Amino acid sequence: MRFGTKAIRAGQEPDPITGAVVPPIHTASTYVQAKVGELKAGWEYARSGNPTRGALERSIAALENAQYGLAFASGMAAETAVTSLVRSGEHILATKDIYGGTFRLLRHLREKYNVQSTYADFTDLNRLEEAFTPQTRLVWIESPSNPTLVVVDIAAIAEVAHRHGALLVVDNTFASPYLQNPLDLGADIVLHSTTKYIGGHSDLIGGAVVTNDPELYEKLYRYQNDFGGVPSPFDCWLTLRGIRTLHVRMETHCRNAMAVAQFLESHPKIEWVRYPGLPSHPQHELARRQMRHGFSGMVAVGVKGGAEVAQRFCEGTKIFNLAESLGGAESLIGYPPKMSHASMSAEERAWCGIPDNMVRLSVGLEDVNDLLEDLQQALEQC
């Protein structure tokens, strides 16, 4: 099956009992048993497994060309499950271009559980080797990254990670499975905040992990069941509802974001624009090779005049809502230094390439001319 068919059909077969074309929301916490220790249809207790969640897990696995999928209560719960593969004293090597929440999670694990972690610049593959230690178990990247929109070579990094005996984890939230399938490029684990493009409507919090490795799946499943960070049946159902239009939504996100990026690149009040689809992007050629259909809906810009002008720009839009998060139908605007990346020190932000004049846009599905007019009027006033 091709992507658009999988988005609508995989895991979402008609209900065998009623014929319902949409997977039902199974709310039961427990399932009656045929005999002691003998289950009727494989379901036992809803933390361990639930048919609505099972449908979502099959769907996301299919979209990422994976054998196994697991759904979690949030992207961070999914990330925590993946970090459980590392023991105290071992090491996670992460890209310096990373989601603010991942940065906080790794700091927490380092300070409290002695799980070591360091950051490196993954655009420089020659210097990457130096960042490994004999204890490195996981390599953790995003491409494109949040909020810097850096694109890294997933296949090349997989090769380096494997040579050092480490697993490659890719946070694929920004690209979505429609634009990129990291397992096909050699990654061992792919994770998503399904809160973003996969859910797509800013109405749920969720996460997912997929892999092709049965042993990794077994470990991650055990973690999910032991630690219990599972999503509710209703959230699984909402996520499945979002997935059915993922390919259609992504096409418009990509088209609108390209128009916004081009508009801002020619605007006199904008110092620089970062969008992987623009030839000015430092890894534009790599992005073209590695991604398909387009370059997603996230655009970062530097506003001339510094931090205060940038914040006034964020506060002056009328259609773009000033809010955290991304990937929904509605366009959002945010100021990473005081929002998503506020937990970093000014030095850490500078090292990660998050200057004080940075504004991040999640370009939604509205009419693109209204979006451009909104940005124009906000820039005129800031």
Ligand SMILES: *Cc1c(COP(=O)(O)O)cnc(C)c1O
């Ligand atoms: C939002 C986000 C997360 C965390 O997901 P939650 O669903 O908010 O827990 C992780 N990675 C990236 C890239 C994100 O944008």
